[in-house]
Amino acid sequence: MKIQSIFLPFFLSLLSLYFFSCGGTPPEATETEEAEEEVAATESEPTEPETESEPESEPEATPEPETESTPLKIAYSDWPGWVAWEIGIQKNWFEEAGVDVEFLWFDYVASMDAYVAGQVDAVCMTNGDALVTGATGKPSVGIIVNDYSNGNDMVVAKPGIDSVADLKGKTVGVEEGFVCHLLLLKALEENNMSADDITVVNTPTDETPQVLASGSVDAIAAWQPNSGQALKSLPGSKPIFTSADAPGIIYDLLCVSSESLEANKEDWAKVVAVWYKIVDYLMDEANMDDALKILSARVSLEPAEYEPFFKGTKILTLEEALKFWAKGDGLDSVYGSTDIVDDFNVKFEVYEEPLDTGKYLDPSLTKAYAETSK
Amino acid sequence: MSEVKSKSREHWFGIRKDLAPGRRTLLTVCSFGIPLLVWVTVSYVPFIWHPDIKLEISADRDGVTTVFTAGDRVSKEFFPTFVEAVRQENRKVLDARVKNNPHFVSRRENIKRLRHLAPLGVANGWLKNNERQNDEKIFNLWKQLAEGELASRAISLSQENLEIIEENWILLSKASPTFNLKLYPTEALLKLIPQGISSNPVYLPAPHEVINAGWLDFNTVPENGMPTMWERYRHSLNIIFWGFAYSCLLGIPLAILCGSFDFFSKLHEPFVDFFRYMPAPTFSVLFVAFLGTADAPKIMLVFVGTFFQLVLVIANTTRLLENSLIEAAQTLGAKRRQLLGRIILPGILPNLYNDLRILLGWAWTWLVIAELIGEKTGLTGFIDTQGTRYNFDRVFPVIILIGLTGFFTDRLLNWLRYLFFPWTEEVRQAPKGLLTRLLLSSTDRTTYFK
Structure with missing residues (x-):
């Protein structure tokens, strides 16, 4: 009987701990609101306030409208041409360039979902998936061609x-x-x-x-x-x-939401500059071991295990990228490739209407960088 | 005499008879021991299964996209093809050399060929695990093996490979007898011929491989600022805790109301019953859309996965409370609030506690899905990344860790029942160990230490 009487306040104080420490409840509160009120009525017994000191450990992820101070959020996933961003991250090249970026590691499909949901400003995806994502979710603008798949697919x-x-x-x-x-x-x-x-x-x-x-x-x-x-x-x-049998059918891009691109054009230009710093670094064979070490660490592998994946990806240098950015009809142009992909997608009913593919691509930042780096 | 015998037989297989404590312990040990024994037997006794070859030394083949590294498994049918392909390439290199028209490759290609000896160095303890790319040490390894200063014990090198090592060393030492990466020859070196041992498929690694991989993963701090395994573990626990805490916070009061008042039961339960059939993971994209990509959607998924079950289970538990208790209290003049607070709540607590123990297990199930929503994090993030690359020896330690966590949490909660609910029939009748009695004496000395 004695323990019984101790236990009840104990249990209620435990409940109150939950109440106090989780101030911001997720939106399910609406559904059980009336229940909560009832509970408040039934447990009017005094609760112990010392439980309040429980630290709030739940990170509140509230998407905020873009301002100057928030970092550019970029979703990337397990593809060699995108894992390459890791070199810039690990070597602090973004800070050196004076741009605040936050790279978020995703599953590929989940990264596109997060982009459509407006949780990130940019996502790494292929030109084909950019169209599908655009037609069914949210359009984007490709500003960097990282690489083309050269056998990995x-x-x-x-x-x-x-x-x-x-x-x-x-x-x-x-x-x-x-x-x-x-x-x-x-x-x-x-x-x-x-x-x-x-x-x-x-x-x-x-x-x-x-x-x-x-x-x-x-x-x-x-x-x-x-x-x-x-x-x-x-x-x-x-x-x-x-993909080596049809080189250029799969280009891998950095696709930015048009709002973010408009609002933070200078910052994205800096991101482009960092990318080509990464590419220059990768092109020197002497850096290969260091690069592979950084890349493989991202996916917790040994460098030797990672190297094969890197082989099937053709990272494009600035000159090569500019060549592929030129307008054309064939697969050797990003524009041509994207048009072909668009035709395919319509033909095979991935989506219904052809898209204005030109709006999905914007080489201006890359070209501007090429001008300044001359 | 025969009476004693039949009595002891009854003890092992008596229907609804409790076994003696010693036998119980023995059987508990066996319940873990038997699966372990099966695993060990299948792993270490040859001829039971072992359909594959686990590569100890590997080689890259020219113009082939599939690259096998040491530790990979290939089937026994395929292994000879693989070996023959590498031999063929070596033969070409040698032929060209004889014809005085040697093949040339990039320096890096040669460096890579030399590095194929690294796994052997690691296996023998000559190299540390993070020195697989240390070309100077690898250079010395070739030297010492070629000159017979070292002999590999962990992996016995085939005669063929010993010859290759000597052959390569001649070329290497001619270019520079001491280590100098810039002076490495560009004339094609020979490739080591793949060697391996018979093994089970990659999805059934042997116990020692699992232990080694686990030990390594849990003791390495990633250099690139990625979370350590313990940090991942904490992250996962955090998500479970908050998901389940929110469930309890909202679910328990609602459930008790549903169980006590027909009004709430009819108002909520049909919808809850309907909603619980909707698979929680299908909402994942929705959660990401309004809760962001960090922990919130994961916590939400664990919440949705457990909340609806919890409400129904606990509402039912509440309804099972003996009606006579409530009637007795009413006779004594208890009001509605007193009935809830003094009769129903204390009355169902022991069963509610047991329900929560079971539901906590559900929360773990959802965690595995939750951690792949939004950003990949926690233990599941690791399991997923390694799983897609078939590094199951690194996956199993994590799965086992999750299992052990669940098991020991449950044991602990089970044991705490003695402290929380000493008045229940179940606890009173259970045999108590010394530790339990000690614990109980702290709350009520008179009862337990006479």
Whole structure:
């Protein structure tokens, strides 16, 4: 009986601890508001205030309208050309350039979700995904071409399938609407086939290796590290079509929201300058070990493990980038490639109306940087 | 005599009979011991499974996109193909050399070929784990192996590889007998022939591999300012705590009201019942949209995952309270508020506490999904990154850590019942150890130490 009487106040004070220490409750409060009021009525017994000292450990993430003082938030994910930003971060080059940036590490698809939700100012994505994200969520402007995929994106087929033509009537695991789906469709087109010749199984990209190894599909389309993992986990499987077969179909960009670009143009110019500092650093073979160490540490790997992933990515120097920024119809122009991707997306009903692709690309900052660095 | 015998038999397999404490402990040990034993047996006894080769020394092949590094597994069927491909390349290099028209490669390519010896250096303890790129030490390793000063014990080098080491050393020492990276030859060096040991597939690493990887991961401080494993652990615990705390804060009062008043029950429970079938992860994008990318959407997911279950479970527990208690109190003139505070709440507390223990387990389940929403953080961020690269030996220690945390939290909470609810039948009848009695004596000396 005695303990019983001790316990009740104890429990209530524990409850009050929760009340005091979590002042800002998430919006679910509306749903249970009346319940809360009732509780307040039932537990009118005095509560011990010493519990108030509990530190507030929940970080409140409230998105605020852009001002000068908030850092530029950039979402990046596990792709060699984007992990390269890590060099600038680790070497404090952004601070040296006088620009306040915050890089946030995401899963690729989650990074685009966060961008659409307006939680970040910029996101690293491919030109194709920029269009899809724009058509279905929020448009963006690509200001930097980091690299183009040079073999890292692959269609990997199980043993016995040696070419894209052999895929006829087979099932292929791919994440629908994303960059590798595009690669797959391109592979089909180059072999005079259509999307109807295969059955697509919608598979999250990071599960493609297991799905291929399990034998439930005949081929998969994925990017590194998943594509490499697929090759390793099913011996005898081989890449039947890679981004190296269609260079320029996948450009990797830094895509900025147009509001942020307008409001902070100078800051973004500084980001461009830092990027080309990173590229210069990467181009010197003597720095390769140091660079690989920084890159691999981002994903907690050994440098030697990371090097293969880096090989399938062609990082573009300023001169090369300027060449690809020139307007043109073919895949050797970012504009041409984006137009082709747009056609594809409409044709395969990823979205319905063709987009004004020119609005998604803005080489002016890169060109301005090229002018000043001459 | 026979009576004693039959009695002891009854003790092992008596229906609804408690076993003696000693036997209970034995069985508890076995429940962990048997799975461990299976794992150890499958891992260390050859011929049970072992369909793969785990590479101890690897090599890159020219013009092939798949790169195997030491530690990777390849199937036994594929391994000879791999080895033959490297041999073939070496043969070409040697042929060219004989014809006085040697192959030339970039200096870095040669440096990389030499570095393939690094895993062997690490295995023998000659190199530290972070010295895999230390070219000077690797240079000395080649030298000492070639001159016979060192002999590898951890990995026995094949005759073929010993010859390659000597062959390469001739070329290397001719360029510069002491270490000087700039004087490294550009004439193609030979590649080490891949070597390996028979092993299980990558998803079933052996116990010692898991322990080694775990030890390394939990004791290394990343240089690039990324969180250590312990910081990740704390981060995960933080999310669980707040998610579950919010659930309890809002859920328990609501549930008790639902269980006590038909009004609240009919007002809330149908909706709660409907909502709990909606899978929480499907809201993840929504959470990110209005709560940002940091911890808030993760906490929210744990909250949504546990809250609705909690309300229903605890409302039901409240309803199970014996009606006679309430009637008795009413006879004595208790008012509504007194009934809630003095009868219902104390009456259901022991069961409510048990419910919360079970629901805490649910919270852990949601954590694993929650941490991938928005920014990748915490233990799951690590599991995900390593999992996609098939480094399961680094994944298992983290999973085991989560399991142990859950298990010991539950044990602790279970044990604390003795302190919180000594009056319940269950606790009174349970055998008490010395520590429990000590704990209890601190609250009520007279009862437990006569």
